[in-house]
Amino acid sequence: MLERVITQPDPYEPYLLSQGIRFGDLLFISGQAGAGDDGRIVDGGFLAQGEQAFANLRRALEAGGSSLRDVIKVTIFVTDMGHFQDVVALRRKFFSAPYPADTIAEIRALYDPRAMIEIEAIAAVRRQGDSDAR
Secondary structure, eight states: OEEEEOOSSOTTGGGTOOSEEEETTEEEEEEEESBOTTSSBOSSOHHHHHHHHHHHHHHHHHHTTOOGGGEEEEEEEESOGGGHHHHHHHHHHHOOSSOOEEEEEEOSOOSSTTOOEEEEEEEEOOOTTOOOOO
């Protein structure tokens, strides 16, 4: 059974998208960009957007009963692969060993011309009583 994950605010609602979908013990999170609660891309450049995107990812994961430490696979889209080392630094800050499987891809554009990074993820959902193995 599919279960929709909703966060507040939910900037995806007007576009008929789900923040995430939970299916059994798996959680599929839609792409999270560097937008603040007001829906606007944050100022401060690539790292500021990356930090906000990871914060948005964390919020969506937690709303679905998961966390950053439970991410199995992440896909990171960037508009300039020149920021590859910044992506590695962000991964180091927000993930820990064993690190999730990852794809990093440069794309021409994201949904907002100012957006430079977007992150989607697949994560495990912990059952109540499961110990934190990581």
